[in-house]
Amino acid sequence: MAEVTAxxxxxxxxxxxxxxxxxxxxxxVVTVHGMVMDNLSSFYxxxxxxLASAGAQVIAYDLRGHxxxxxxxxxxxxxxxxxxxxxxxxxxxxxxxxxxIGNSYGATMVLxxxxxxxxxxxxxxxxxxxxxxxxxxxxxxxxxxxxSFGLSDAEVETWLEEGAGRAVTRITRSAQxxxxxxxxxxxxxxxxPFSPEKLRETTTPVLAIYGANSDIIHQAEELQSxxxxxxxVILEHHTHMVLREAAEYLRQLLRWWLFDRxxxxxxxxxxxxxxxxVTPEWVTQMVPPPDLNAxxxxxxxxxxxxxxxxxxxxxxxxxxxxxxxxG
Amino acid sequence: xxxxxxxxxxxxxxxxxxxEQVATLLRExxxxxxxxxxxxxxxxxxxxxxxxxxxxxxxxxDRLTATYGTRVDFVGFLSEKDVDQVIxxxxxxxxxxxxxxxxxxxx
Numbered sequence: 001m002a003e004v005t006a007x008x009x010x011x012x013x014x015x016x017x018x019x020x021x022x023x024x025x026x027x028x029v030v031t032v033h034g035m036v037m038d039n040l041s042s043f044y045x046x047x048x049x050x051l052a053s054a055g056a057q058v059i060a061y062d063l064r065g066h067x068x069x070x071x072x073x074x075x076x077x078x079x080x081x082x083x084x085x086x087x088x089x090x091x092x093x094x095x096x097x098x099x100x101i102g103n104s105y106g107a108t109m110v111l112x113x114x115x116x117x118x119x120x121x122x123x124x125x126x127x128x129x130x131x132x133x134x135x136x137x138x139x140x141x142x143x144x145x146x147x148s149f150g151l152s153d154a155e156v157e158t159w160l161e162e163g164a165g166r167a168v169t170r171i172t173r174s175a176q177x178x179x180x181x182x183x184x185x186x187x188x189x190x191x192x193p194f195s196p197e198k199l200r201e202t203t204t205p206v207l208a209i210y211g212a213n214s215d216i217i218h219q220a221e222e223l224q225s226x227x228x229x230x231x232x233v234i235l236e237h238h239t240h241m242v243l244r245e246a247a248e249y250l251r252q253l254l255r256w257w258l259f260d261r262x263x264x265x266x267x268x269x270x271x272x273x274x275x276x277x278v279t280p281e282w283v284t285q286m287v288p289p290p291d292l293n294a295x296x297x298x299x300x301x302x303x304x305x306x307x308x309x310x311x312x313x314x315x316x317x318x319x320x321x322x323x324x325x326x327g
Numbered sequence: 328x329x330x331x332x333x334x335x336x337x338x339x340x341x342x343x344x345x346x347e348q349v350a351t352l353l354r355e356x357x358x359x360x361x362x363x364x365x366x367x368x369x370x371x372x373x374x375x376x377x378x379x380x381x382x383x384x385x386x387x388x389d390r391l392t393a394t395y396g397t398r399v400d401f402v403g404f405l406s407e408k409d410v411d412q413v414i415x416x417x418x419x420x421x422x423x424x425x426x427x428x429x430x431x432x433x434x
Contacts, residue, residue, distance in 0.1 A: 002386075002389055014385060014389060016402050017402070018402065019397060019400045019402070019403065020397070039382050040382070040385065041380075041381040041382040041384070041385050041410065042381075042410070044385050045381065045405065045408070045409065045410035045413055046409070046410065049401075049402045049403075049404075049405040049406040049408075050406040050407060052402045052406070053402050053403050053406035054406075062382075067382050068382065068386070165378055166378035166380070167374075167378050167379065167380040167381070170380050171380060244409075244410070247409050247410075248407075248409070251407075
């Protein structure tokens with residue numbers, strides 16, 4: 001079933017395979033979602049079923065404290081997340097190197113995991129990883145503190161009570177509990193910096209994806225310069241929410257990465273909608289959107305997608321009822 | 328938007344049985360009191376009517392897979408759909424897919 005006890009924690013796991021099951025040599029993909037306002041569903045829908053349909057064995061799981069996994073009171077350090085992952089792979093009997101795919105904080109965790117456990121990892125795909133050598137822990141903690149502050153804002157409370165709708169309210173309430181009832185904020189401070197030596201020495205293939213309009217795009221360059229095995233893909237017109245915005249291209253890109261890397265890399269072309277995504281100023285400043293309740297006051301339902309950005313830096317979110325048009 | 332194809336299904340006893348199974352699983356997944364008496368039809372929208380959270384749809388797909396086994400390929404069904412497309416579906420689209428898959432595996 002959909003639950004595994006690993007490292008003493010009950011984790012929600014979804015396994016996807018092609019009809020008839022994945023072959024014995026099929027790539028095993030493990031997805032790691034973003035922090036706080038996120039869960040396994042974002043990868044499940046964006047690429048999980050697609051990669052399974054193409055022949056991979058896909059394991060999508062909720063990090064502790066997220067989605068349907070147990071919300072423990074403590075144990076939210078990056079190293080705890082890494083221990084959880086190892087224990088989950090053991091519990092599932094995975095005995096081959098896996099292709100890790102992470103989003104946002106999940107991508108940072110994937111990179112740390114891959115450097116620490118090279119024998120267990122076949123490749124690392126990093127979607128919008130917050131990446132810096134100095135002060136990574138402080139940056140993560142400060143990012144979480146801002147999210148926490150944003151989620152406790154009075155306007156957010158009004159929005160949740162009156163206009164947000166059931167789906168967004170549920171994921172936001174869950175995020176509030178994680179931030180208020182656990183040690184996650186303090187635990188972030190214990191994030192150890194990446195070792196430049198280890199990054200230079202790694203031979204594990206890395207695929208890094210950033211949106212050109214992301215507020216952390218400046219971190220892409222340092223990542224690429226430090227990791228010789230890094231293939232960097234920057235998607236024009238996209239933001240930190242690229243997993244959700246450009247899912248169709250990412251499906252192509254990941255199929256190429258897993259099954260057909262000798263072929264030319266798929267070229268990104270703008271979807272027919274020609275929609276351009278920009279990072280709204282309130283995301284950069286990490287405050288609640290100014291028009292959170294204005295939309296609802298003007299016209300019922302409008303502005304409901306604002307929840308996407310409240311946890312924008314910590315993770316990306318996919319509340320079911322939201323649209324994909326931030327800003 | 329009522330497509331004639333979906334409306335026609337309502338008269339089919341096999342479809343009705345599938346709808347009943349899907350509706351029962353949906354009520355279990357949502358697990359809140361208000362859905363117990365809620366009428367779930369082929370026209371019910373996961374998003375607009377049920378306000379389903381995307382992770383709840385994951386659980387629904389998991390339960391449906393457990394119910395129908397290899398006769399219905401939900402992985403294939405969901406493989407090229409973005410989350411918004413999934414969540415904006417109507418219950419009838421899932422029922423229709425199950426019905427078609429079961430008919431094909433029986434044939």
